[in-house]
Amino acid sequence: MxxxxxxxxxxxxxxxxxxxxxxxxxxxxxxxxxxxxxxxxxxxxxxxxxxxxxxxxxxxxxxxxxxxxxxxxxxxxxxxxxxxxxxxxxxxxxxxxxxxxxxxxxxxxxxxxxxxxxxxxxxxxxxxxxxxxxxxxxxxxxxxxxxxxxxxxxxxxxxxxxxxxxxxxxxxxxxxxxxxxxxxxxxAHQDTLRGMMGQLEELVATDELTGLFNRRHFLRLAGRELETMHMGVRHGLALIDLDHFKRINDVYGHAAGDQVLQAFAQVAQGCLDENAVLARYGGEEFVLLMPDCSADALVECCERIRLAFAGTQPSAVGLRVSALSLSAGMTLLTEGDDLDAALHRADEALYRAKRSGRDRCVAAWEVVDA
Ligand SMILES: Nc1nc2c(ncn2[C@@H]2O[C@H](COP(=O)(O)OP(=O)(O)OP(=O)(O)O)[C@@H](O)[C@H]2O)c(=O)[nH]1
Structure with a gap:
């Protein structure tokens, strides 16, 4: 009192x-x-x-x-x-x-x-x-x-x-x-319960392997960002997929593949500022949301991640991968945009990046500007 x-x-x-x-x-x-x-x-x-x-x-x-x-x-x-x-x-x-x-x-x-x-x-x-x-x-x-x-x-x-x-x-x-x-x-019981609830919430929101947010939590966060978006503001959205990941698994084993996923998470997070949200979207696919971001800033950020990942050597299990690369599909979110539609745009751009030879970032601005 x-x-x-x-x-x-x-x-x-x-x-x-x-x-x-x-x-x-x-x-x-x-x-x-x-x-x-x-x-x-x-x-x-x-x-x-x-x-x-x-x-x-x-x-x-x-x-x-x-x-x-x-x-x-x-x-x-x-x-x-x-x-x-x-x-x-x-x-x-x-x-x-x-x-x-x-x-x-x-x-x-x-x-x-x-x-x-x-x-x-x-x-x-x-x-x-x-x-x-x-x-x-x-x-x-x-x-x-x-x-x-x-x-x-x-x-x-x-x-x-x-x-x-x-x-x-x-x-x-x-x-x-x-x-x-x-x-x-x-x-005391309430405090313990509150602590456990906090841990549970964290567990539910986190991808166990990489420590990044999981898909469900990302969708919730991105949905909330979209709802509170102001007019004239744009958010950057990118789907990032590691190239030929199956080959890494096949050649070096599943554990090595896991390590590459962890290495990507670490490297990518090192390239992002605190406002950006990076999550594991599933398998070897990741999703990035950059609030209040221009097209140039999004491209620059995805390129930074791509180059940083290319220089990574996840060596803890003795892995020596010669050419790690990724492809990214980028788009911009505007006020009133639909998250599913935006993810679809990013996915199409990612598909184009894969089709054009991988190891690149491709944008889908034209859809936003249309
Ligand atoms: N080690 C490991 N592998 C996973 C995990 N989740 C998914 N995979 C594997 O990731 C691979 C994805 O393969 P594909 O979808 O063919 O993609 P890719 O080989 O990267 O080919 P592209 O995307 O076309 O470049 C599959 O072999 C999955 O088994 C995981 O958590 N750990």
Missing amino acids: TESALQKLLLKRFLLAACTYGLVLLLVWTAIMGGHVLAPVGDMATGTGMLVFSQLVMGWVFLTGRNLRCRDPSLTECQVLLALTWQTWLLANLNQARGTFLVIYPLILMFGLFHLSGRAFVRCALLVFFSFTTLNLLEAHGGKLYDPPLAVLQVCTLFVVLAWLCLYARYVQASRLRMRQRRFALQ
Whole structure:
């Protein structure tokens, strides 16, 4: 979670707490009007003013982001302790209505149920118990306790409720920890799956022997390029076929043939810039797409590949091929062109290159220009 998202959440929680203060103050003043308060109204008004002031200070801390400097930016323990202090002050000033307002204690502790650590929660519960018990003992000592048997009953009830709340808080926190661990495990699984998906996508798109894109992936990429093509832009397309490849297989063996295919892939890629897409179209045939390319640039690039391939000696398996050559059929793609039709044009040009004696690049511009 980002810092601003966290702060937004904390501000919302603070507003919720402030609204609860407002509601409780409403009840307090109802009790004051009903004559259930021991202290003079002036003292209660001063207390109310101080309480509101304490909340304004808390609001200022959250609004200025000063809470973010603390170890726990939610300031939950601080807020709970403050609320418990005000609640004890309130109870100290109530007579018979004390029992009614006793329920506010668990309400305050509920606020910290999800955000206080187990120890902090027990600490707050103990503070509640000892504050309330001390309050009653002091009053009993001064002979001011309104109804001693009722006070004993209230202390015992409070003890049971607090003990239950502590156990429940432990259970909730253990559940949260388990859920967090599961979420982390799930995230790790997701990362692994994402990695495997990436590997799979790469496998599906790649020709195993040469490491180039395969035909299917090329068609997808070229189709996408055609769809997003702007008016006036031209892409170069070339079909490249290694000459007399069957002879290499027959004379030197299939493994040597494989090596020639790999050598071609390496050499051709060395002649291309990063925008060009070279793929194995099938067997000893390759396809090249050069985005945003002129006829001259395409010819120049295919010639560069042809010459580089002619000078290749795939020697890793001891192969000495005297005359490696290739033929290429080239065409240009324009906006609205059909990929199949363009491939067909390139194929026809390639056929002409083979028919004219191989080891050459032949273009099919006339079709584009027509
Ligand atoms: N070693 C190897 N050979 C392959 C592979 N795929 C296809 N071939 C062979 O490539 C040869 C292609 O032969 P042809 O289609 O007659 O073409 P060519 O001998 O190059 O003749 P031209 O294209 O007319 O110059 C066939 O013998 C296929 O078995 C491959 O992955 N590895």
